[in-house]
Amino acid sequence: xxxxxxxxxxxxxxxxxxxxxxxxxxxxxxxxxxxxxxxxxxxxxxxxxxxxxxxxxxxxxxxxxxxxxxxxxxxxxxxxxxxxxxxxxxxxxxxxxxxxxxxxxxxxxxxxxxxxxxxxxxxxxxxxxxxxxxxxxxxxxxxxxxxxxxxxxxxxxxxxxxxxxxxxxxxxxxxxxxxxxxxxxxxxxxxxxxxxxxxxxxxxxxxxxxxxxxxxxxxxxxxxxxxxxxxxxxxxxxxxxxxxxxxxxxxxxxxxxxxxxxxxxxxxxxxxxxxxxxxxxxxxxxxxxxxxxxxxxxxxxxxxxxxxxxxxxxxxxxxxxxxxxxxxxxxxxxxxxxxxxxxxxxxxxxxxxxxxxxxxxxxxxxxxxxxxxxxxxxxxxxxxxxxxxxxxxxxxxxxxxxxxxxxxxxxxxxxx
Numbered sequence: 001x002x003x004x005x006x007x008x009x010x011x012x013x014x015x016x017x018x019x020x021x022x023x024x025x026x027x028x029x030x031x032x033x034x035x036x037x038x039x040x041x042x043x044x045x046x047x048x049x050x051x052x053x054x055x056x057x058x059x060x061x062x063x064x065x066x067x068x069x070x071x072x073x074x075x076x077x078x079x080x081x082x083x084x085x086x087x088x089x090x091x092x093x094x095x096x097x098x099x100x101x102x103x104x105x106x107x108x109x110x111x112x113x114x115x116x117x118x119x120x121x122x123x124x125x126x127x128x129x130x131x132x133x134x135x136x137x138x139x140x141x142x143x144x145x146x147x148x149x150x151x152x153x154x155x156x157x158x159x160x161x162x163x164x165x166x167x168x169x170x171x172x173x174x175x176x177x178x179x180x181x182x183x184x185x186x187x188x189x190x191x192x193x194x195x196x197x198x199x200x201x202x203x204x205x206x207x208x209x210x211x212x213x214x215x216x217x218x219x220x221x222x223x224x225x226x227x228x229x230x231x232x233x234x235x236x237x238x239x240x241x242x243x244x245x246x247x248x249x250x251x252x253x254x255x256x257x258x259x260x261x262x263x264x265x266x267x268x269x270x271x272x273x274x275x276x277x278x279x280x281x282x283x284x285x286x287x288x289x290x291x292x293x294x295x296x297x298x299x300x301x302x303x304x305x306x307x308x309x310x311x312x313x314x315x316x317x318x319x320x321x322x323x324x325x326x327x328x329x330x331x332x333x334x335x336x337x338x339x340x341x342x343x344x345x346x347x348x349x350x351x352x353x354x355x356x357x358x359x360x361x362x363x364x365x366x367x368x369x370x371x372x373x374x375x376x377x378x379x380x381x382x383x384x385x386x387x388x389x390x391x392x393x394x395x396x397x398x399x400x401x402x403x404x405x406x407x408x409x410x411x412x413x414x415x416x
Contacts, residue, residue: 013028013037015124016040016044016123016124017037017121017122017123017124018105018121018122018123018124019120019121020108020120020121023120023121026120027120027121030116032111032113032115032116032119033121036111036119036121040106040123047126051129054129059098059131061096061098098131098133099128099129099130099131100128100129101128101129102125102126102127102128102129103125103126104125105122105123105124105125105126106122106123107122108120108121108122110122141177141179141237141238141239141240141266142237142238142239142266142267142268142393142396143237143238143239143240143266143267143268143269143270143389143392143393144239144240144242144263144266144268144269144270145157145239145240145241145242145269145270145272145308146242146263146269146270146271146272146287146291146304147271147272147273147283147287148273148274148283148286148287149243150274151272151273151274151283151310152272152274152310152311152376152377153241153242153272154178154241155197155310155376155377156241156272156308156310156374156376157178157180157239157240157241158180158197158376159192159197159376159377159379159382160180160182160190160192160239160382160385160386161180161181161182161183161192161239162180162181162191162192163178163179163180163181177240177241177242177243178240178241179238179239179240179241180238180239180240180241181236181237181238181239182236182237182238182239182386182389182390183233183236184233184234184235184236184237184386184390185231185232185233185234186231186232186234187231188383188386188387189231189383190382190383190386191233192379192382192386196377196378196379197376197377197378197379235390235394237389237390237393239389240263240266242263263300264300266303267303267392267393267396267397268303268304268305268306268389268392268393268396269291269300269303269304269305270304270305270306270307270308270385270389271284271287271304271306271307271308271369272308272310273307273308273309273310273358274310274311275309275310275311275312275351275354275355275358275373276311276312276313280309280354280358281357281358281361281362281365284307284358284361284362284365284366285365288301288304288365288366291304304366304369305369305370305388305392306369306370306371306372306385306388306389306392307358307362307366307369307370307371307372308372308374308385309355309358309371309372309373309374310374310375310376311375311376311377312351312355312373312374312375312381313375313377313378313380314344314347314348314351355371355373358371359371370388372384372385372388
């Protein structure tokens with residue numbers, strides 16, 4: 001059985017009002033208190049209406065994060081501050097109010113009138129706002145890798161950084177973005193994984209064998225690790241191995257929007273395609289289509305600066321790292337009479353022709369993007385990739401420091 005009207009009124013007064021000791025009954029009987037009660041009830045209805053409106057209107061905020069690009073950017077900002085008119089400082093972001101604290105109550109002087117010169121009542125304060133927030137990290141890394149499942153993105157991440165993301169022969173090995181840090185060293189070298197990047201199951205088996213025999217596994221390439229430790233770091237950036245993109249991802253198929261949201265704030269994107277496949281340009285066409293269809297106003301397609309043609313083992317065996325195989329390794333003849341050397345030379349010619357067609361297709365359909373063949377597994381031709389990505393990230397950071405978009409246009413702050 002519910003409370004009566006009188007009991008509800010008493011509960012409401014107890015929740016709202018404070019009385020001077022032994023004056024509660026006297027206050028309730030006064031006209032001044034009844035007028036104050038009616039006025040306060042009207043204010044409380046307005047507060048409840050505003051709170052209801054706030055709850056019905058979800059709060060959507062987008063925050064931009066900028067990073068210093070090293071001493072050069074500090075020098076630029078210092079020069080800007082030096083050239084500012086005297087007394088005018090750099091504007092600072094005051095932030096956004098997400099949840100307000102509770103308003104204080106009215107003390108008894110608030111109710112002072114010409115007829116009530118000594119009010120013996122006051123109001124209690126209000127509770128602060130209670131909200132539920134859902135936070136979504138969009139700036140995962142400076143560079144995002146975009147590609148089909150099993151294109152070798154995780155292998156590439158492990159080769160460029162000291163991260164050990166899961167690598168396997170099946171699709172959708174990566175279900176959440178994996179982030180690593182690329183440390184660029186003097187002379188254009190980088191502190192990456194080094195050596196041959198094997199599948200994770202093989203590396204774990206080697207680690208267990210090392211524990212059993214008492215031989216510590218250490219780095220994949222100890223000589224590479226010692227050489228990198230002797231060089232000075234000159235630049236660093238983060239790179240993310242994102243889950244594989246599939247057709248209709250912009251319509252939330254597969255990991256869909258969960259994947260695409262993770263690359264919205266990347267400074268630059270790099271397509272990763274499998275050059276050993278039959279038609280890698282078809283994969284690029286799908287990737288471009290999905291990026292352009294997902295929130296076209298963000299221009300995700302315009303952030304793509306590089307096409308990494310992975311698994312190009314035959315084309316880049318002259319680069320750093322161990323060659324996957326050597327031409328002319330034997331004189332065994334195939335059924336058609338060709339020697340092993342002739343067969344491998346034929347495969348190299350076909351791979352070069354495929355790369356040439358891929359490059360021409362990219363320039364005709366995607367614009368002046370860089371196309372770099374690599375073998376992430378064997379660590380081949382990766383210095384060029386690191387050099388290009390460093391350039392993209394440095395350009396983006398400098399534009400941010402100057403308050404410009406990467407295309408050079410002035411950024412106009414918009415309210416969240």
